[in-house]
Amino acid sequence: MRITVALVLLMWLLWISHPARIWHVASSARAVPLAIAIGLTLFDRALMAWRWLTLLAPVPADARPSLRRVMRIFFISTFMGTFLPASVGGDLVRAYALSAERVPPALSVASVAMDRALGVMSILLLGVLSVSVAPDRAPPGVAPVLWLGAVGCAALGLVVFSGWAAVWLGGIVERLPWSGPRRMAARLLEAVREYRHHHTALSAVLTASAGVQVLRVLQAYFLGISLGIATPVSAYFIVIPLILLIMLLPISVNGIGTSQAAFIWCFGAMGVGRPEAFALSVLFVALGVVGNLPGGLLYATGGLTRQGI
Numbered sequence: 151m152r153i154t155v156a157l158v159l160l161m162w163l164l165w166i167s168h169p170a171r172i173w174h175v176a177s178s179a180r181a182v183p184l185a186i187a188i189g190l191t192l193f194d195r196a197l198m199a200w201r202w203l204t205l206l207a208p209v210p211a212d213a214r215p216s217l218r219r220v221m222r223i224f225f226i227s228t229f230m231g232t233f234l235p236a237s238v239g240g241d242l243v244r245a246y247a248l249s250a251e252r253v254p255p256a257l258s259v260a261s262v263a264m265d266r267a268l269g270v271m272s273i274l275l276l277g278v279l280s281v282s283v284a285p286d287r288a289p290p291g292v293a294p295v296l297w298l299g300a301v302g303c304a305a306l307g308l309v310v311f312s313g314w315a316a317v318w319l320g321g322i323v324e325r326l327p328w329s330g331p332r333r334m335a336a337r338l339l340e341a342v343r344e345y346r347h348h349h350t351a352l353s354a355v356l357t358a359s360a361g362v363q364v365l366r367v368l369q370a371y372f373l374g375i376s377l378g379i380a381t382p383v384s385a386y387f388i389v390i391p392l393i394l395l396i397m398l399l400p401i402s403v404n405g406i407g408t409s410q411a412a413f414i415w416c417f418g419a420m421g422v423g424r425p426e427a428f429a430l431s432v433l434f435v436a437l438g439v440v441g442n443l444p445g446g447l448l449y450a451t452g453g454l455t456r457q458g459i
Contacts (some may be wrong), residue, residue: 159407163414163428164387171425175377176432183376184433187369191441194365199224201268201358202244206253206260207351208344215251222448223247229445232438241266256334260341268352270398271303272359276367277391284384295392367389373433379426381417389416409435 164172169207203220215223223244231240241262241302248258277296323339326332345352371383397405413431414424422430 153237153400156402156406156408159411163407163410163424167414167424167428171423172388172428174180175425176429179376179379179429179433180378181376183372187372187376187433187437188440190365190369190372191437193226194369195225195441195444197358197362197365198228201362202261202265203354204351204355204358205265205268207348208341209253211251211259215248215253220248222452225442225445226261226449226453228446229442229449232442237244246381254341256337256341257344259338260344263338264342264345264352265355267303268355268359269362270299270395272363272402273391274299276360276363277388277395280296280384280391281389285390295395299395300459359392363391363394366394370430370434371438373437374430377426377429377433379417379422381420381422382388385420392416 177415182306200223206214206220225242227244227247229240230243232244234240245255245258245262248261249255266423274296278300281296320336320339323332323335326335367383367386370390371386374386376383393409393412393416397409399408400406410431413434414427417427417430420426
């Protein structure tokens with residue numbers, strides 16, 4: 151169903167955006183801004199890898215894999231996530247591979263879940279801050295979505311740091327009808343709660359996550375420059391966080407279709423034509439694939455087995 155949604159949405163948006171005009175815009179892309187965007191991708195991947203490494207703080211020292219193995223798992227799982235039919239596919243691969251390294255499964259899942267949650271939180275914080283600073287540049291409907299997401303992130307913070315919230319959620323877990331899922335949920339909740347003792351690590355990861363989102367906004371900005379889009383960088387800081395959230399929705403395959411719709415909607419509200427917005431969306435998605443290629447090289451030279459790692 152997700153493949154169908156992705157293809158139907160992509161083909162419809164391609165048709166209304168006029169393929170010949172899209173090709174003209176894309177083929178006229180300037181090389182220097184495009185190269186800068188690619189260079190920024192290498193920085194954001196390195197920062198994402200360091201972010202996850204920092205989130206392994208609750209793992210006991212004797213059970214923590216070496217830096218080389220952790221980095222290999224991160225890059226290979228990111229590459230494999232490109233081909234999986236859900237936005238969290240790479241996260242599942244990462245948690246599985248880490249648990250195969252004798253890390254307790256609950257801690258493996260918790261580290262990946264916190265990595266994802268703090269990444270989403272940083273997107274929302276950047277978007278809310280940008281909308282607050284320049285509300286006149288926000289397309290209609292952007293601000294409420296960002297603020298609603300910020301409320302969800304606050305709820306996660308309560309689960310991690312608030313004792314009464316953890317007790318309340320634990321009570322819900324205890325009422326699950328099946329013993330297996332109930333035990334797994336209880337262990338995961340306990341593992342996530344371990345992060346309440348690691349304030350420094352969480353602060354560092356949230357800061358690094360914000361840095362990753364700033365790099366992604368700048369990537370989109372330089373891609374826009376390469377296509378001749380004259381929208382100021384401040385507008386990118388408002389709409390790119392929302393676009394990133396839309397791309398995470400599990401209704402298509404790796405954001406195909408939904409990313410094009412998000413770019414056309416957000417940039418169209420700022421006067422950018424459909425061909426330019428569509429071309430920008432394709433380059434932005436392709437840039438993510440380029441950033442995942444190092445993981446493909448690692449996978450080709452050893453796979454995801456313990457021997458390969």
